[in-house]
Amino acid sequence: MKIAFIGTYPPRECGIGTFTHDLFNSVISDNNRQENVNTGFVVALNDFSNVYDYPQEVKLTIRQEHQEDYIQAVKFINHSGAEVCILEHEFGIFGGQSGVYILPLLHRLEIPLIVTLHTILKSPSYNEKAVLQEICKMAGKIVVMSHKAIDFLVHIYDVPEERIVLIDHGVPDIKFSAEKSKQEFKLEHKHVLTTFGFIGRNKGIETVIKALPGVIEKYPEVFYMILGKTHPNVLRHSGEEYRIYLMRLVKTLGLEKNVFFLNEFLDVNDLFKYLSATDIYITPYLHEAQITSGTLAYAVGVGAAVISTPYWHAAELLANGRGKLFSFGNSEELSSLLTELLDNPVELKKLKEKAGEYGRNITWPKTGEKYIAVAKEAVMQGTLEMEKKDTIMDLLILPPFSLTHINRLTDDTGIIQHAKFGIPNLKEGYCLDDNARALLMVLMAYRQIKDLRSLELSPVYLSYIHYMQNKDGTFRNFLSFSRNYLDEIGSEDSFGRTIWALGYLLGNAPNDAYYQTGRLMFFNAAPNFEKLKSIRSIANTMIGICYYLRTSPGDDSMTERLRNMAHKLIQQFDANQSPDWQWFESLLAYDNGMLPLALLHSAEILNEDKVLEVAMKSMQFLTAHTLKENYLSVIGNEKWYKKDGERSVFAQQPVDAMAMVLMYHQAFHVTKDKEFLNKLYTSFLWFLGENDLRLSLYDFETQGCCDGFEVYGVNRNQGAESSLAYLISHLTVLQAYEEFHKVGS
Template sequence: MALTYGFLSTHPPTQCGLATFNSALAAHLTGDGLFGGIVRVTAEGDDERPQPGVVHTWTPSSPGGWQAAGAALEDFDVAIVQHEYGIYPGADGQDVLPLLRCLAVPSVVVLHTVLAAPTPRQKALLEEIGAAAGAIVTMTCTARDRLTAGYQVDAGKVFVIPHGAADHLRVPARRRSRPHMLTWGLLGPGKGIEWALRALALLGGLDPSPIYTIAGKTHPKVLELQGEAYREGLHELAARLGVSTAVRHDPVYRDQDSLSRLIRSADVVVLPYDSAEQVTSGVLIEAVAAGVPVVATTFPHAVELLTGGPGLLVPHGDPAALASAVRRVLTRPGLADDLTVRTRALIPTLLWPAVAARYESLVRSLRAKRPTATTAMLP
């Protein structure tokens, strides 16, 4: 019997990683919306016009909005809830907690962040969310281990299901006349692009010299608070380093086909992130699934996925090490192929159909374990 799925999350046209993830997961679980619906969480300034598949909108200005959102989720067999601090109203997004507690249908909470050093309130909130949820999904073993070691949660509720990826390999690789370095995703401080620019300046001796594409819009929250200051700083840095002509800014939010073509044109994906907290990176998964070598700093997801796999790891904030790793990928014969061949068998397990099937299996198992409601017999 087909299950129906209710999803609680940010959702397009909101442009963020959480919304993109939820949209893809919903599409692969519900058969073009036939068996599901979205309860969309919005922020100030979001476009709140009706969207296909959205059955309810939880706006930040709605007092007690969690009650109506919870009621909308009750129309489905299961609620899949995306969690990130600050997505929901209340301090640290705490308004999602009473919603979870009031749900009669089983719930699966997907954790996009598990902090190693949370504030006491963040820690307590995540522990209470874990207690209220029927199951918890982390996208990496690192996140699972951090959660079970650092938080009081029922380890039996925690399941690891990877972040899904599109089938980029259906797009033929398109090599350019010059080696192509690529970083993509919503832009803002912490992405470490400045380190990649400094590394690019150290690669000037290569013939032909590489070009570096920085693809993606500025993150909406960064844009609201800081405008384009970060991107403008990158332009200024590139000019000081003398690499402006080798840098291509592509400040658009691409659809799937366009993104696949861009990724498959890259010789190496560079992820120079500053964060040592990042236990999940959708960009990293997409790059690996596209069969493109990756050079990344040692953020937790990269360490887990790239060690012995399709990429090279470098220390944070070290442009010389970053340049050396990129140089090796671009110039050492056979290295790029060797890196990507190591995970050829892994790629099918990362594609959205396989990931969605694991969510469906988890949901069916969760529903099977729920006690059947019985009516009390009065004497």
């Protein structure tokens, strides 16, 4: 079996790197003596600009903050012949917000995934929880190192327990004589206390130092060794502030002869010599929130007597007489406990024997065997289904339709344009685009599900549109929270979106008062239809006209306007298209699906072959660039996709996903091809996590929709545009579901 490992790796000085190295060697070693040879390679994570001289098993590196490296890495893994991938997960080693950059790699992985979780937070942030949940969804098996971790995954992260495997943190199978080790370090006549690992304030080393005077008073030969470098992240932000503080504390307490700092990242042989020379090992961490501790596992594994604060892993690992616990930050209690153990050599010996007995069962060779068994099971059972399947419309995974966030954003003037997270940002006021979208959404909601709150909101948005219309039929766009106009005339895009909403109103008015108000505004604006220059404004206006003409097919004048506008889009297409670029412009920008959508609507009204032909060609071209890996990847607005250029992954916007949902819905209407309903549903799942980052844009807590993806991860602000885009898409899925069953599944 060939295994791909992803994690940090030596010579990078990192606890996860040491773990990955030890796991790799335990799984791959001694193959010459085995019938079924295991081979493998490592994909290593580099931090910042650091470059390392890796050993030969490292075949590829990923720069932590370079998204493109993750995509290159998964391509390499998929074509490497590897049968399974083992990921070492720790939030801080991957790029993006909460390590989100690892998700696109895992999503594209074509072999089963096993993930080892080194950190599981009890109170994760929104993004931390979302990232970890997505990783667990994609993993066939999830390896943890404590029962507490299983409890957290099941009850906080909703991970099925049957997919979780408990494998203890491995320890090197290295034995040194305690007597010889003490002699080598000239510690023969010392009571040796030790703490090792990266140094940082959360390690609580000052607790031990403050406990020493009381112990040394009775046992002056006590010698405390603090082994390890300052953590790289601490060093980067605070330098050696903490180490200097500890050294000053030692001097203040007069402990210079009893405390020793070794500022090195020790190799495993030297480390185990020091641990073998240790009488009592101490982990004085200040907080309970540590689900795994490699340093603790090593100390128990070597058979040291261990004293620790009761953080999660320690409370579990040191149970049943394998160690002693003392309260967080309690130097007096620690001093008493140390004195008590030094007073009682028999008790000290029992602790060592208990720890050593347990340690013999968690050596790396035995841990490696357990990982191999998990890997074989993942491969044999096909735990991660990699075959691409047709999308099946499943309403059970949709959140309930809710106007909660829309109610939060709406006052008696209209819908507030922006939000800070889920809270309306009144400073930004209102805009025409969003109130037009809001009118469209509530009209759809009333038509589709007879939502009474939608009917109550309709006049709010309709009156905003009326308030913003100028005498010449154009519209202003922006209004301050104090109801002051902020522009004289809005953008063509805002005009087009408003006509779309008004046209939908004329075709689906819930009562005559709304119809008459909408009709006045629609026809007041009509003289401006053919003055439009922006092709997206033209497209939005065409959609509004089509909705109007479906209930007023005898309006020949408006039909001709629609025909003229459709031909403008076709002329744009003919001017820019080539055999490999079937599009209206020399770039794919924003709201792309609206252009084929407008022609698909027009094709039903105009019955012109050319209109339908361009609609289908442009839709197929857009599909090829955004829906080619069985999930939607809309064109990011960070850097638009120019012909012969590279497309942007980031700054993906919900309105672009909405346009794709609407486009495929209308394509089904025109063609009756049920495959377009599949594509519609796939596009909608973009909102719920089937996207490049594998993160949900829909916020189940606020019931709003986040504003999009940025390079760092999800933009958690939940403005009107994004939330309305989600709800319009949601309602379209509900409508499509009914139509799907009408034509037969």
